Amino acid sequence: MLERIITALVLVAVVLSCMFATQSHYPMFILMILAAGVAGYEWFKLMPRTTASASVSKPKAWIYGGCVAAVSTLALFFDDVALLLWAASILTWLGSIYWVKNFPESDSWYNASLYIVGFILISAAVTALYAVWHSSPWWLMYLFLLVWGADSGAYFVGRKFGKKKLAPFVSPNKSVEGLYGGIATTVLIMLVVQYSYLNLTAVQLILFLILSIVTVFASVLGDLFESMIKRRAGIKDSGRVLPGHGGVLDRIDSLLAAAPIFATGMYILKLIGVDL
DSSP: OOOHHHHHHHHHHHHIIIIOSSSSHHHHHHHHHHHHHHHHHHHHHTTTSSSTTTTOHHHHHHHHHHHHHHHHHHHHOOOHHHHHHHHHHHHHHHHHHHHHHHTOOOOTTOOOTTHHHHHHHHHHHHHHHHHHHHHHHHHHHHHHHHHHHHHHHHHHHHHHOOOOOEEEEEEEEEEEEHHHHHHHHHHHHHHHHHHHHHOOOOOHHHHHHHHHHHHHHHHHHHHEEEEEEEEHTTTOOOOSBBBBBHHHHHHHHHHHHHHHHHHHHHHHHHHHHHHO
């Protein structure tokens, strides 16, 4: 437990420092590239192998992680590439709903195409996180609060009232009641932000609420999807880079889906005149 707490404190300190300690974009830029590389390395270890007993080639895993970091770097420099990645990511997440719903009866998705999926999902997520931060560090903090708040609300409500399983074969501890609790927490966070810092019209408020709720649904899907892949791969944690917390993917699984959707939503709202 002490190791877990220390790791969490160090991780929070590093992330908040990159977000708020300086106006330079380099610390956040470097943090995103590092996160993409390590997440890519961990993603490679979850991929299908020729035989169940085959060991993961660490050099190949690091090469894959390096390629993911390179794609992410390219997308961070070119907005059009980032937008394409966000769109591809959202389409992938929509398809993953079917995969999660039909697991374990159907696992045809677990094939070599996941190598491409990893490039898309990880690169889209880190570029989306960077774009939201670039808009305002406080909006990135809001995204974190949505994901963490919804996860905490779902945990406590699900533990107390959870009866109907959300995806019993993927994550037996998640319940429909917990999901409702997470959504309620999201609405509360959004209303506090609205009445404390924003001045949105009724229509803008509804659009902002819809974006926040969709982001939370996406975060749950991201969590379920990574859990499903780990179950299929027979791995408990994606890595050991964060003592007491597992791997980077274990910490950002919810953000893999939530970040591109939130960033895309903010981009669309800005296009229609809702400048957050």
